[in-house]
Amino acid sequence: MSANHDNTRDNRAEYRQDTVMAHEYDGIQEFDNRLPNWWMWIMWGSIVFALGYWLVFHTLSLKPLSVAKFETVMQKAQEEQLARAAAQGVDDNFLVMMSQTASKVTEGRDIFVKHCVACHLDKGQGLVGPNLTDDVWVHGCAPMAMLKTVTEGVPAKGMPAWQNQLGPTRVQAVVAYVMTLKGTNVPGKAPEGQPCQF
Numbered sequence: 375m376s377a378n379h380d381n382t383r384d385n386r387a388e389y390r391q392d393t394v395m396a397h398e399y400d401g402i403q404e405f406d407n408r409l410p411n412w413w414m415w416i417m418w419g420s421i422v423f424a425l426g427y428w429l430v431f432h433t434l435s436l437k438p439l440s441v442a443k444f445e446t447v448m449q450k451a452q453e454e455q456l457a458r459a460a461a462q463g464v465d466d467n468f469l470v471m472m473s474q475t476a477s478k479v480t481e482g483r484d485i486f487v488k489h490c491v492a493c494h495l496d497k498g499q500g501l502v503g504p505n506l507t508d509d510v511w512v513h514g515c516a517p518m519a520m521l522k523t524v525t526e527g528v529p530a531k532g533m534p535a536w537q538n539q540l541g542p543t544r545v546q547a548v549v550a551y552v553m554t555l556k557g558t559n560v561p562g563k564a565p566e567g568q569p570c571q572f
């Protein structure tokens with residue numbers, strides 16, 4: 375042991391006050407010492423930082439929160455992946471990938487609201503056209519089968535062909551959206567056709 379036993383106490387003037395406060399509980403007494411400077415720096419620093427953070431990220435939204443940043447990056451990566459897949463041709467896998475890409479599903483939803491809800495209703499539960507939310511399909515539930523139905527239509531039964539009005543990429547997007555409806559089972563028009571095999 376070193377000669378100085380009282381080494382554990384900081385002997386600088388600002389800590390050497392040791393005023394005992396008037397109250398006492400079960401023999402426990404309390405010093406009324408000044409908080410150390412490093413502690414005060416951290417406290418005031420945290421308050422200033424929090425205020426700045428709150429203003430920049432929440433009140434004024436000058437910068438995106440890291441969650442939003444992460445989502446943007448992920449979405450971009452998904453879109454790049456989709457573009458690479460598109461270069462290899464449109465098939466079931468491509469459309470499945472598209473139905474998992476949020477931006478494409480949103481685009482498809484907008485197209486659906488504009489052009490399809492009149493006959494299939496807002497949730498796809500069916501009116502003139504069949505219920506798109508059940509697991510039973512007239513023209514097949516495989517993504518490429520749906521793409522064919524929407525592209526070419528079923529003119530004899532009242533389903534228009536959409537290839538000219540929407541063009542191939544928008545038809546793909548709306549099919550991607552319809553794929554997200556499949557299996558949501560919204561009560562509506564009674565099931566028509568064959569059980570889904572995809």
Ligand code: HEC
Pocket residue numbers: 485486489490491492493494502503504506510511512513514520523524528531532533534536548549552566567
């Ligand atoms: C004018 C009414 C009408 C509009 C608008 C319409 N559909 Fe249809 N749709 C139908 C009818 C009717 C059928 C059923 C055809 C049949 O029984 O052969 C159908 C069938 C379908 C099917 C096949 C369902 C199955 O069970 O196989 C899909 C998918 C579909 N429509 C998607 C769409 C999409 C996407 C749009 C918008 C771009 C759209 N429809 C717009 C009337 C419509």
